[in-house]
Amino acid sequence: MKCLAGKVYDGGVFRDGYVLWEGGRVVERGEGRPPAEPDSVGVIVPEMVDAHTHCADAGVKAEPGMTLEELVAPPDGLKHRYLREASDGTLERDMGGFERTALSNGIGTFIDFREGGLRGCLLARRALSHAVVLGRPVSGEFDGAEIADILSAADGIAISSVTDVGPRYAERIAHECHRAGRPFALHVSERVREDIDLAVSLEPAFVVHMVEATDRDISECADRGIGIVVCPRSNRFFGKTTRAARMLELGADVALGTDNAMLCPPDMRGEARALADILSSQGGDPSDVWHCLVDGGWKILNRTKRIPAPFGTADTAVVLPCPGKTPEAALDSDGPVFVP
Numbered sequence: 580m581k582c583l584a585g586k587v588y589d590g591g592v593f594r595d596g597y598v599l600w601e602g603g604r605v606v607e608r609g610e611g612r613p614p615a616e617p618d619s620v621g622v623i624v625p626e627m628v629d630a631h632t633h634c635a636d637a638g639v640k641a642e643p644g645m646t647l648e649e650l651v652a653p654p655d656g657l658k659h660r661y662l663r664e665a666s667d668g669t670l671e672r673d674m675g676g677f678e679r680t681a682l683s684n685g686i687g688t689f690i691d692f693r694e695g696g697l698r699g700c701l702l703a704r705r706a707l708s709h710a711v712v713l714g715r716p717v718s719g720e721f722d723g724a725e726i727a728d729i730l731s732a733a734d735g736i737a738i739s740s741v742t743d744v745g746p747r748y749a750e751r752i753a754h755e756c757h758r759a760g761r762p763f764a765l766h767v768s769e770r771v772r773e774d775i776d777l778a779v780s781l782e783p784a785f786v787v788h789m790v791e792a793t794d795r796d797i798s799e800c801a802d803r804g805i806g807i808v809v810c811p812r813s814n815r816f817f818g819k820t821t822r823a824a825r826m827l828e829l830g831a832d833v834a835l836g837t838d839n840a841m842l843c844p845p846d847m848r849g850e851a852r853a854l855a856d857i858l859s860s861q862g863g864d865p866s867d868v869w870h871c872l873v874d875g876g877w878k879i880l881n882r883t884k885r886i887p888a889p890f891g892t893a894d895t896a897v898v899l900p901c902p903g904k905t906p907e908a909a910l911d912s913d914g915p916v917f918v919p
């Protein structure tokens with residue numbers, strides 16, 4: 580039995596209390612003084628969901644000042660050339676290393692947009708055991724056999740964007756996912772504003788970025804219950820800022836993702852800190868960051884039953900060291916996360 584004590588996150592608020600942990604799960608929660616000497620003290624949250632990653636590209640040397648097109652646009656951005664040329668062993672090793680770092684940072688599950696077609700999915704399956712893998716076709720046009728192969732190896736499919744693949748191709752991929760009962764997701768409005776009506780017509784499980792989205796675009800997602808994953812540190816690298824305060828104001832479900840491994844490690848505290856700063860600067864409430872960090876990630880994972888949640892239950896907990904009096908101090912700390 581392990582005893583975790585401190586500020587326990589409970590549906591949007593923190594209560595002083597404790598959590599007892601046994602046999603790999605939470606067996607008791609309580610308020611007030613813990614019944615035993617705590618093994619760890621700090622801010623207690625469920626295992627976090629990193630709602631958007633590209634875990635294989637840690638080996639890419641991204642230079643500051645590179646544009647989105649130069650770095651990540653398919654098919655010939657630096658990242659895609661790297662993924663084609665790197666050996667299976669290198670990619671597997673980097674993905675495995677990413678997962679170990681994620682777990683040690685208190686991330687229980689991450690949702691990976693896995694590039695590289697069937698090969699990328701098979702490598703991910705070998706290297707990872709805590710990821711939801713959303714594969715991506717590499718064919719220049721729709722190939723039903725390729726989609727079937729990817730769906731046999733991955734949990735679902737995520738495309739780069741409608742702009743990158745074209746609307747007809749995107750529709751056919753989305754259709755195949757829905758037919759198979761699997762999640763479909765995509766980046767939307769990262770480089771330029773994209774047609775939100777087209778994006779939501781694909782019935783995605785969630786969308787990523789929406790940096791260039793208008794209020795109406797955001798409201799379309801909010802009204803249809805399509806969650807938005809924001810990646811503030813990745814956006815910052817490209818000189819962009821997410822409109823997160825407005826997203827929350829308009830009622831969107833907002834979650835956090837660390838995006839490309841070459842730009843950001845899987846560290847949700849760093850991502851949440853960046854989001855809290857943005858919320859402050861946009862007139863929002865920085866403490867809303869916890870709702871995005873905890874509930875937002877779980878909603879993305881569980882919004883649709885089509886996304887399996889193999890590890891997550893509310894019966895998990897990790898402890899973020901918190902050197903200050905408010906929970907926000909935990910976001911500034913880079914002390915080790917206690918993972919029971």
Ligand SMILES: [Zn+2]
Nearest residue numbers: 692766838839
């Ligand atoms: Zn991405």
